[in-house]
Amino acid sequence: MRYYIIAGEASGDLHASNLMKELKQLDKMADFRCWGGDLMKAQSGQLVRHYKDLAFMGFVEVLMNIVTIIKNIKFCKRDIMQYKPNALILVDYPGFNMKIAGFAKKAGIKVFYHISPQVWAWKQGRVHKIKKFIDRMFVILPFEKDFYRRFDYNVDFIGHPLLDAITDLSGKIKNADFREVHGLDEKPIVAVLPGSRKQEIIKMLPVMLTVIEKFSDYQFVVAGVNSLPAEYYNNICKGYKVKLIFGNTYQLLANAKAALVTSGTATLETALFGVPEVVCYKGSPISFMLAKSLVKVKYISLVNLIMDKEVVKELIQQDFNSKNLTAELSKILADDTRIEMIHEFSKLEKMLGGSGASAKTAQMIIDSLK
Numbered sequence: 446m447r448y449y450i451i452a453g454e455a456s457g458d459l460h461a462s463n464l465m466k467e468l469k470q471l472d473k474m475a476d477f478r479c480w481g482g483d484l485m486k487a488q489s490g491q492l493v494r495h496y497k498d499l500a501f502m503g504f505v506e507v508l509m510n511i512v513t514i515i516k517n518i519k520f521c522k523r524d525i526m527q528y529k530p531n532a533l534i535l536v537d538y539p540g541f542n543m544k545i546a547g548f549a550k551k552a553g554i555k556v557f558y559h560i561s562p563q564v565w566a567w568k569q570g571r572v573h574k575i576k577k578f579i580d581r582m583f584v585i586l587p588f589e590k591d592f593y594r595r596f597d598y599n600v601d602f603i604g605h606p607l608l609d610a611i612t613d614l615s616g617k618i619k620n621a622d623f624r625e626v627h628g629l630d631e632k633p634i635v636a637v638l639p640g641s642r643k644q645e646i647i648k649m650l651p652v653m654l655t656v657i658e659k660f661s662d663y664q665f666v667v668a669g670v671n672s673l674p675a676e677y678y679n680n681i682c683k684g685y686k687v688k689l690i691f692g693n694t695y696q697l698l699a700n701a702k703a704a705l706v707t708s709g710t711a712t713l714e715t716a717l718f719g720v721p722e723v724v725c726y727k728g729s730p731i732s733f734m735l736a737k738s739l740v741k742v743k744y745i746s747l748v749n750l751i752m753d754k755e756v757v758k759e760l761i762q763q764d765f766n767s768k769n770l771t772a773e774l775s776k777i778l779a780d781d782t783r784i785e786m787i788h789e790f791s792k793l794e795k796m797l798g799g800s801g802a803s804a805k806t807a808q809m810i811i812d813s814l815k
Contacts, residue, residue, distance in 0.1 A: 446472055446814060449530035450479040451521070451545060453538030454496050455641040455670060456710035457560070458482030460606045460803070461536045464559055465490060467807035478528050480521070481536075483671065493524060497672035514541070522548050532814055535579075536560055543571065546578040557810055558582045561600070565592045572596045581813055583806050586751060587796050603805045604798030607710075611695065611717055612800055623700050627690055632664040633702040635774070636720065637687070638694065640707035641670045646681070648727045653705045654685045655767040656774055663702070663778075668694040703777050705770065712757065713747040716793055721777035721786045723770060724748075724759045751796060756789045 448468065452461040462484035469475050469488070477490040486492045494517065518541065525533065525545070533549045535542040539562030546556050561584045564571045572593065575582060582600040584590055590602045624630070639650040650667070657665050669678050669691040678689050690697055694711070698704065698718040706712050708726040715722045724746040744750050748757050758773045760766075776782045 446474065446531040447476045447478070447528065448532050448534055449525055449528055450477060450481065450485065450490065450534045450536065451538065451542055452479070452481040452485065452496060452536040453541055455482065455672070457536040457538055458484045458496055459610060460560060461485050461534070462488050462490075463606055463609060463803040464534070464536075464806055467803045468810065470804075471807055471811045478524070478530070493521075495672065517541070518544055521545055525549060525554070526552065530554060532557060532810060534559055534810070537562065539564075539571070543574060543578070547574065550578045550580075555814060556580050557813070559806055560585055560606075561589055561593075565589065572598065581809065583809070585797075585802065586747070587798065588751070601805075601809060602798060603809075604800065604802040605713070606802040607714055607717055608794070608797060608800045609803050611714075623696055627666075627688060627693075629664060629666070629688060632662060634697070634700055635660065635663045635665045636694075636697050636701040636704040636706075636715075637665055637667045638704060638706045638711045638715070639667065640709065640711070641672070643673065643677070645707050646673070646677070649707045649725055649765075650678075650681050652727070652765060652767060652770065653725065654682065654687060656705075656771045657685055657687060659771050660774065660778075664688065666690055666697055666701075668697050703774060703783075705774065708745045708759070708761075710747070713751075716748045716757070716790045719787050719790050721783050722748075722757050723773040723777060724757050725765050725770070726759070726761050727765045728762070748790075748793060752789065752793055756786065756793070 450461050452458050458481045461481050465477055465485060465488040479485045479490040479492060480494045481492065482496050532555045535546060535558045537560045549556050556579050558579045561582055562571060576598045583603050584600050585603060585605045587602065590600055593600045637653050639646045639653060666688045667678060667682065669689050671692045682689060698715055698720050701720050704715045704720050704722040706715050706722045706724055708724050712722065712724050726745055744759060745761060746757055746759055749755055760769050760773065777786060
């Protein structure tokens with residue numbers, strides 16, 4: 446069968462690639478055309494657009510790039526019709542994907558959504574379009590099934606695909622070679638995860654780096670993404686004693702004692718590796734004010750949202766500064782706070798439904814197409 450898959454950021458590339466791998470196990474004739482990244486390409490996907498050219502963050506940034514976004518939507522629609530897929534598989538990235546979903550549904554193409562948009566946080570009105578355009582929705586957070594039930598829409602809870610991704614790497618990434626390969630010393634590691642988009646990194650990383658001089662007994666390592674050049678990070682890190690590692694975020698987390706993390710999927714990844722963290726976020730003032738008026742949740746990190754309480758500290762907007770970051774990092778490096786947070790992380794993992802999310806989704810897609 447022919448599958449057209451759209452993911453718009455690094456985490457979507459990871460989860461889509463794992464789904465593609467499982468689909469190939471069930472469908473030996475599987476053919477993929479996709480929007481995503483290097484991981485999807487490695488699964489024999491014909492890569493149409495790379496997510497590094499698609500990731501626009503915040504209201505203001507989207508408006509500034511609206512012409513590019515509209516051109517991409519028009520191109521995507523033409524490309525789908527030329528490819529004639531048996532199924533369209535959408536991975537998160539709702540602003541773009543929901544527009545494509547409506548088009549594909551009208552064209553008679555079966556539409557699947559792997560990893561629900563966060564409509565429970567804001568734009569709950571999107572649920573009505575989801576019911577209309579999406580043939581089958583796969584959700585990865587335990588509370589999402591109940592949320593959709595309120596709108597009389599049955600969805601499939603598959604568990605979180607991060608559990609599969611981390612399990613696949615278990616035992617392969619925490620070893621002495623990691624420090625040697627990357628030129629690290631024996632000091633405990635503080636991982637710095639500034640995000641995957643340019644807009645995130647330029648706002649987050651400079652503040653994160655300001656705490657380094659206050660923790661001389663630790664070494665700080667920045668997780669770089671392969672879609673951005675080293676020069677981009679080096680310009681920001683200039684003057685700081687910090688290491689930069691590309692494409693090895695999981696290896697870094699497996700060897701870290703603590704982490705400073707930009708809000709997003711990385712907050713959950715960090716927790717699943719059992720690494721105490723401080724969650725950080727800062728956007729443009731206009732984007733933040735608009736988001737604050739629209740968002741309907743108490744927390745911004747997935748860890749706190751799933752646990753429905755403050756497990757990890759969130760430093761948002763004005764609270765995200767060097768003074769507060771120093772104080773919170775000191776806390777999670779202290780034994781009592783570390784032990785308590787790691788204990789909460791173990792509860793979190795149990796709530797996520799176990800492994801096999803990608804395999805379950807692939808089987809359901811194949812069954813639906815039959």
